[in-house]
Amino acid sequence: MIARPQISAADAADLVTSGDRLMVGGFGMTGKPVALIDALAEKTDIKDLTYIANNVGEPGLGGGKLLRNGQLKRAIGSFFSSNPEVVKAAQAGEIDTQLIPQGTLAEAVRAGGAGIGGFYTPTSANTPLEKGRDVRVLGGVPQVFQEALTGDVAFIRAWTADKAGNLVYRMTEQNFNPAMATAAQLVVAEVENIVEVGVLKPEDVHTPGCYVDYLVQAPLCIEALGSSGSVAASSKQVSDSRMAMAQAALAEVRPGDVVNLGIGIPTLVADLIDQSHGVVLHSENGMLGVGPEPASGGALEHPVNAGKIPVTELPGSSYFDSSASFGMIRGGHVDVAIMGGLQVDQEGNLANWAV
Secondary structure, three states: OOOOOEOOHHHHHOOOOOOOEEEEOOEOOEOOOHHHHHHHHOOOOOOOEEEEOOOOOEOOEOHHHHHHHOOEEEEEEOOHHHOHHHHHHHHOOOOEEEEOOHHHHHHHHHHHHOOOOEEEEOOOOOOHHHOOOOEEEEOOEEEEEEEOOOEEEEEEEEEEEEOOOOEEOOHHHOEOHHHHHHOEEEEEEEEEEEEOOOOOOHHHOOEOHHHOOEEEEOOOOHHHHHHHOOOOOOOOOOOHHHHHHHHHHHOOOOOOOEEEEOOOHHHHHHHHOOHHHOOEEEEOOOEEEEOOOOOOOOOOOOOEOOOOOEOOEEEEEEEOEHHHHHHHHHOOOOOEEEOOOOEEOOOOOEEOOOO
């Protein structure tokens, strides 16, 4: 096996050129290559970047630093409102944005890495997002064409690499990282540990080394995790009324159901279940078997849910990447979805929005 070069974060930042399409792994601040982004934020002469990621970090963290520096020209992602500064910049015309549903985003990156030009998906059909796109009825279902996504450079994060560049991810830190490792011309992996070739069992490798060009070793610190750093710092809101709604939702599911939990009130359902319920909770960021919130700690010790809140894992849990996670939903392998919404009408139409 050919060893992959081990370089510094500053050297990795020098591989990015103004005008590049930069792919960045992570979900919220978990699995985010923060050291690489911080190093790029020091190179303020590198500008006009197209930032492709699930979100643009948090205010002043991750991609949020690049935004404050004025280094981003465009952002392509699915959840910009996690950083209010992105919303303000978009409204002020300071940055262009392209909103893509999260599962479609993951699949577009996966397709790009697999050499597929695009695909049709039922997601976004009959919504404003289908405007200007080819829409066809396939199998009796309206489907919208989505082009594949690729990048010039990808910054990703894994927990362990061997010197040949084989990568292993930890808990819910897979998310967008495995797909982005395949979809860029040049890939830099920020990792917690680097071990000798042969230490990793071949069956444990998530990303083969052929996708990785450079390795950067950088320890994870709690500050880099933002609101996921601890249970106390999370955005979770608990009240009697919210818990009553979560209990009512739980009463609607049956033993054996696989249940996706949306963000907000739905995540509270996990605090009400144990193995006796016979329900398997699914989180969009790549987890089956979501358990209650831990008594303490944060994303350094625990997985996180769709709301970026630390959770525990129940026996029999599994982890996977974002493309596989949304494939479970889109493919009909999830029985129930408990959605969080700000408004709903009597016909069940759901409205979510952020200002």
